[in-house]
Amino acid sequence: xxxxxxxxxxxxxxxxxxxxxxxxxxxxxxxxxxxxxxxxxxxxxxxxxxxxxxxxxxxxxxxxxxxxxxxxxxxxxxxxxxxxxxxxxxxxxxxxxxxxxxxxxxxxxxxxxxxxxxxxxxxxxxxxxxxxxxxxxxxxxxxxxxxxxxxxxxxxxxxxxxxxxxxxxxxxxxxxxxxxxxxxxx
Amino acid sequence: xxxxxxxxxxxxxxxxxxxxxxxxxxxxxxxxxxxxxxxxxxxxxxxxxxxxxxxxxxxxxxxxxxxxxxxxxxxxxxxxxxxxxxxxxxxxxxxxxxxxxxxxxxxxxxxxxxxxxxxxxxxxxxxxxxxxxxxxxxxxxxxxxxxxxxxxxxxxxxxxxxxxxxxxxxxxxxxxxxxxxxxxxx
Numbered sequence: 001x002x003x004x005x006x007x008x009x010x011x012x013x014x015x016x017x018x019x020x021x022x023x024x025x026x027x028x029x030x031x032x033x034x035x036x037x038x039x040x041x042x043x044x045x046x047x048x049x050x051x052x053x054x055x056x057x058x059x060x061x062x063x064x065x066x067x068x069x070x071x072x073x074x075x076x077x078x079x080x081x082x083x084x085x086x087x088x089x090x091x092x093x094x095x096x097x098x099x100x101x102x103x104x105x106x107x108x109x110x111x112x113x114x115x116x117x118x119x120x121x122x123x124x125x126x127x128x129x130x131x132x133x134x135x136x137x138x139x140x141x142x143x144x145x146x147x148x149x150x151x152x153x154x155x156x157x158x159x160x161x162x163x164x165x166x167x168x169x170x171x172x173x174x175x176x177x178x179x180x181x182x183x184x185x186x
Numbered sequence: 187x188x189x190x191x192x193x194x195x196x197x198x199x200x201x202x203x204x205x206x207x208x209x210x211x212x213x214x215x216x217x218x219x220x221x222x223x224x225x226x227x228x229x230x231x232x233x234x235x236x237x238x239x240x241x242x243x244x245x246x247x248x249x250x251x252x253x254x255x256x257x258x259x260x261x262x263x264x265x266x267x268x269x270x271x272x273x274x275x276x277x278x279x280x281x282x283x284x285x286x287x288x289x290x291x292x293x294x295x296x297x298x299x300x301x302x303x304x305x306x307x308x309x310x311x312x313x314x315x316x317x318x319x320x321x322x323x324x325x326x327x328x329x330x331x332x333x334x335x336x337x338x339x340x341x342x343x344x345x346x347x348x349x350x351x352x353x354x355x356x357x358x359x360x361x362x363x364x365x366x367x368x369x370x371x372x
Contacts, residue, residue, distance in 0.1 A: 068288070102247060103250055103293075104251040107289075136190060
């Protein structure tokens with residue numbers, strides 16, 4: 001069992017993912033960049049001329065309960081699958097109202113009423129997903145959500161993000177920028 | 187409603203709290219220092235000759251439910267009360283086994299079986315408390331717990347930490363260092 005994985009996402013002139021499009025869903029946008037590079041948080045200084053730099057760190061589950069965790073574990077694929085040449089990076093910030101809610105109310109909105117966990121489950125293993133937490137790092141976003149999928153699942157991915165944005169939970173999102181990515185040829 | 191408060195704790199030759207004693211409860215110790223200084227994370231570089239530097243950031247509640255939150259809000263005092271001249275800083279790291287548990291199992295251990303939330307409630311408003319999260323920052327500890335109380339409540343504080351260390355939850359603590367502090371005269 002490893003500890004948190006910390007990543008620096010750098011939008012600039014180099015990287016392992018080409019930024020195909022960037023759409024501001026709500027709130028302030030981020031500067032445009034042609035490429036996205038991922039660096040380990042400890043070993044690399046971000047390039048000075050970067051258009052943007054985001055940081056995030058994986059962590060323990062905040063809402064997932066035991067039966068959900070077992071269901072997820074059965075179908076969760078790894079990242080970096082050869083066929084998953086498309087990706088998405090969606091940094092999100094939720095409102096202060098959300099963060100002031102107690103744990104049981106956030107769980108009720110996210111899991112019971114918005115079906116966030118079971119919705120994601122429906123799209124596994126096609127859509128690989130990793131959640132980076134950023135709020136505690138003092139970042140402008142609370143999360144950087146990361147997705148990888150094969151071109152044949154691009155339509156399903158649009159279904160997934162559309163379904164999530166239609167939920168009660170998403171009413172607490174006050175900033176969201178949606179980057180669609182294409183993995184650079186190795 | 188404000189966002190997270192980020193703090194750098196510096197053990198060294200200056201600070202607003204005198205370190206009266208430091209006891210390693212479990213795991214690796216920290217270097218000795220006579221004084222503890224608290225800095226905002228954004229505005230001050232830690233002194234170069236510090237014995238130790240710890241970082242933490244406040245955040246939303248992870249386990250507290252609505253009824254508990256209302257009960258806590260009624261009796262929670264502010265920090266920096268004039269009469270609260272004693273303090274404690276207790277950095278803690280929990281095991282990987284803890285962090286791999288799903289949310290409902292951690293809640294059951296912490297709240298139902300270890301009574302962590304109601305235990306703390308019993309000592310309010312005498313013992314003021316603030317929790318700084320550090321795990322996502324890549325720090326050697328998961329939390330820095332902070333307490334402030336008047337000398338007349340010193341015995342009650344010992345009761346509180348003793349009770350918490352006797353719980354099932356505390357069996358997941360793999361590193362803990364206990365600093366007792368005296369506020370410097372203003």
